[in-house]
Amino acid sequence: MARVYNFSAGPSMLPEEVLKKAAAEMLDYQGSGQSVMEMSHRSKVFDEIIKGAEALLRELMNIPDNYKVLFLQGGASTQFAAIPLNFMNGSGKADYVITGQWAKKAFAEAQRYGEVKAVASSADKTFSYIPKLDKSEFTPDADYFYICMNNTIYGTVYHELPDTGDVPLIADISSCFLSEPIDVTKFGMLYGGAQKNVAPAGLTICIIREDLLGKARDITPTMLNYQTHADNNSLYNTPPCYTIYICKLVLEWLKENGGLEAMREKNVKKAKLLYDFLDNSKMFRGTVVPEDRSLMNVPFVTDSDELNAKFVAEAAKAGLVNLKGHRTVGGMRASIYNAMPYEGVEALVKFMADFEKANS
Numbered sequence: 001m002a003r004v005y006n007f008s009a010g011p012s013m014l015p016e017e018v019l020k021k022a023a024a025e026m027l028d029y030q031g032s033g034q035s036v037m038e039m040s041h042r043s044k045v046f047d048e049i050i051k052g053a054e055a056l057l058r059e060l061m062n063i064p065d066n067y068k069v070l071f072l073q074g075g076a077s078t079q080f081a082a083i084p085l086n087f088m089n090g091s092g093k094a095d096y097v098i099t100g101q102w103a104k105k106a107f108a109e110a111q112r113y114g115e116v117k118a119v120a121s122s123a124d125k126t127f128s129y130i131p132k133l134d135k136s137e138f139t140p141d142a143d144y145f146y147i148c149m150n151n152t153i154y155g156t157v158y159h160e161l162p163d164t165g166d167v168p169l170i171a172d173i174s175s176c177f178l179s180e181p182i183d184v185t186k187f188g189m190l191y192g193g194a195q196k197n198v199a200p201a202g203l204t205i206c207i208i209r210e211d212l213l214g215k216a217r218d219i220t221p222t223m224l225n226y227q228t229h230a231d232n233n234s235l236y237n238t239p240p241c242y243t244i245y246i247c248k249l250v251l252e253w254l255k256e257n258g259g260l261e262a263m264r265e266k267n268v269k270k271a272k273l274l275y276d277f278l279d280n281s282k283m284f285r286g287t288v289v290p291e292d293r294s295l296m297n298v299p300f301v302t303d304s305d306e307l308n309a310k311f312v313a314e315a316a317k318a319g320l321v322n323l324k325g326h327r328t329v330g331g332m333r334a335s336i337y338n339a340m341p342y343e344g345v346e347a348l349v350k351f352m353a354d355f356e357k358a359n360s
């Protein structure tokens with residue numbers, strides 16, 4: 001069996017150990033005589049899975065007791081509306097930083113519900129940096145302050161969080177979830193689609209400070225009201241059971257491999273290998289300013305569209321797949337999430353070096 005190195009931005013690679021375990025348990029989950037795909041979400045067996053997943057997530061991320069963990073559906077994109085509906089309930093104002101497509105979409109959705117301000121943007125340079133924030137631009141009575149922590153398409157990340165004082169900070173962490181330790185107490189809410197770094201598609205995880213709950217607007221659909229899911233331990237309706245099960249296996253894998261500190265070390269090492277190559281190459285270059293580079297998504301280009309296309313095609317033939325960049329950036333992008341082994345990045349860098357030699 002030849003498995004490829006999959007550099008897709010999402011859905012993306014899962015740890016091989018997790019896939020093997022899931023395969024072994026596919027027909028008969030721990031003596032239940034059923035696949036997790038088949039069992040009732042109200043069963044005792046599944047209850048242990050969802051509670052186990054939550055407990056592991058709390059342990060790995062060091063989530064304080066005054067935060068709720070919700071396992072939802074609808075993707076990160078559904079939260080773009082749920083966030084204003086649930087939290088834009090005091091002054092009716094919110095601040096957003098525009099660092100890419102996902103922040104832009106969240107901003108546009110929030111505009112439908114209140115007075116929303118873009119306090120900074122890096123659109124002027126194709127989102128290749130995180131804009132410097134001027135606190136005097138912040139809305140003092142905003143109901144929340146919104147950022148997209150890791151910008152999947154453009155490959156930037158916040159290395160420093162905005163100081164929003166008493167205004168709750170909300171962050172989309174879809175593409176950096178569990179990639180390194182994060183101080184949950186700095187946030188009112190953290191959330192993300194699981195399909196980048198945590199599980200297959202179908203699961204959205206929301207971590208919400210309890211005091212922010214219970215204030216949703218009256219018009220909020222029941223299913224978009226976080227209180228609904230908090231009150232029912234994410235079992236108000238049928239949750240994405242199988243995805244939650246794989247999520248639990250991934251969390252077990254993370255714990256067995258040293259948790260988030262160890263993951264950060266591994267991710268830094270992988271990213272450094274690739275960035276160092278890019279910084280020394282005469283053909284390839286990274287598109288992001290060095291100080292804002294993401295550990296997870298690494299966009300890069302050559303000076304020729306033709307060469308970019310040739311690279312992507314030849315890399316795929318060599319088992320390095322999904323390296324085409326997002327259509328708004330062009331070129332290439334290597335997403336090197338937790339499950340991408342160091343050997344995968346090594347193989348990519350070696351392929352790039354060979355390609356450079358052969359084509360210059």
Ligand SMILES: *Cc1c(COP(=O)(O)O)cnc(C)c1O
Nearest residue numbers: 075076077102152172174175193
């Ligand atoms: C992928 C992604 C999204 C969209 O996620 P869906 O689950 O497909 O809605 C939103 N934000 C970020 C940062 C992403 O990487």
